[in-house]
Amino acid sequence: MLRIAVPNKGALAEPASAMLQEAGYRQRKDRRELVLMDSDNQVEFFFLRPRDIAVYVGSGKLDIGITGRDLLLDSGSEAEEIMQLGFGASTLRYATRPDGVRDVSGFSGLTVATSFAGVVGKHLADHGVNASVVSLDGAVETAIQLGVAEVIADVVETGTTLRQAGLEIIGEPILRSEAVVIRRHDAPGDDPKVRQFLRRMQGVLVARRYVMMDYDIRAEAVERAVALTPGLESPTVSPLHDRGWVAVRSMVPTEDAQRIMDDLYDLGARAILTTTIHACRI
Ligand SMILES: Nc1ncnc2c1ncn2[C@@H]1O[C@H](COP(=O)(O)OP(=O)(O)OP(=O)(O)O)[C@@H](O)[C@H]1O
Numbered sequence: 564m565l566r567i568a569v570p571n572k573g574a575l576a577e578p579a580s581a582m583l584q585e586a587g588y589r590q591r592k593d594r595r596e597l598v599l600m601d602s603d604n605q606v607e608f609f610f611l612r613p614r615d616i617a618v619y620v621g622s623g624k625l626d627i628g629i630t631g632r633d634l635l636l637d638s639g640s641e642a643e644e645i646m647q648l649g650f651g652a653s654t655l656r657y658a659t660r661p662d663g664v665r666d667v668s669g670f671s672g673l674t675v676a677t678s679f680a681g682v683v684g685k686h687l688a689d690h691g692v693n694a695s696v697v698s699l700d701g702a703v704e705t706a707i708q709l710g711v712a713e714v715i716a717d718v719v720e721t722g723t724t725l726r727q728a729g730l731e732i733i734g735e736p737i738l739r740s741e742a743v744v745i746r747r748h749d750a751p752g753d754d755p756k757v758r759q760f761l762r763r764m765q766g767v768l769v770a771r772r773y774v775m776m777d778y779d780i781r782a783e784a785v786e787r788a789v790a791l792t793p794g795l796e797s798p799t800v801s802p803l804h805d806r807g808w809v810a811v812r813s814m815v816p817t818e819d820a821q822r823i824m825d826d827l828y829d830l831g832a833r834a835i836l837t838t839t840i841h842a843c844r845i
Pocket residue numbers: 572573574575612613614630631632633634651652653701718719720721740741
């Protein structure tokens with residue numbers, strides 16, 4: 564039985580559950596369910612606060628977990644990142660009032676409010692800055708208005724929350740985060756249950772990022788055509804009844820698909836089709 568920690572709320576909860584569902588796992592129907600057994604797949608899911616997940620996995624109580632890289636680093640736990648999941652992208656950034664300090668080097672003697680005291684404390688120390696850190700649970704933007712801090716360090720995705728609070732970003736990102744799969748750093752790397760789980764998640768990522776493309780092309784142009792659609796390994800080229808033509812099938816990045824179809828058409832390809840990939844193992 565593989566024991567997996569999944570965020571129960573916050574920005575990562577819904578996309579994490581959606582991805583697990585696409586990978587063929589059972590997911591909870593009721594947000595209040597805290598533990599869910601998926602016996603067909605020999606997996607047990609524990610729905611936990613995203614911030615606590617690295618603690619459970621780092622202590623070895625759960626085999627793997629899905630959480631944010633920022634929360635993993637902030638926890639200082641014994642867990643490590645083993646796969647990036649391509650959602651929950653954000654940056655951790657300093658911000659202050661428009662007339663405030665402009666650079667980390669000017670933070671000495673100031674107070675920085677954040678929910679990421681571990682990461683921020685280390686970042687300030689690495690920059691040789693002697694600033695105080697006030698640890699808050701959330702909504703840290705308000706700390707400046709209320710005079711608790713001169714600077715905040717918070718998660719920024721679109722920047723809307725900062726703008727609405729009348730704050731401006733200062734300096735370079737402290738870190739770039741996204742949802743990741745974590746496990747204890749000394750867990751055996753060849754656990755077949757973990758490998759199967761990662762293959763399934765990888766399958767979802769590939770199915771989301773690629774489409775299957777089919778087209779017919781004159782035999783003499785096939786080399787130029789497959790150069791446009793090299794696929795992951797090698798495209799399938801099949802004979803057609805009309806010997807002057809072949810059929811080609813290949814995986815293509817979804818974001819490039821329309822441009823590639825235009826280029827194939829210009830090369831003389833016809834009956835160019837793309838289809839969604841529902842699931843795969845690469
Ligand atoms: N707007 C956002 N876009 C993308 N990722 C985000 C966003 N806000 C938070 N995150 C990420 O989600 C993870 C958990 O943060 P989140 O704020 O969702 O949890 P929380 O604060 O514990 O929950 P809640 O906000 O519901 O109290 C972190 O890894 C963070 O980087």
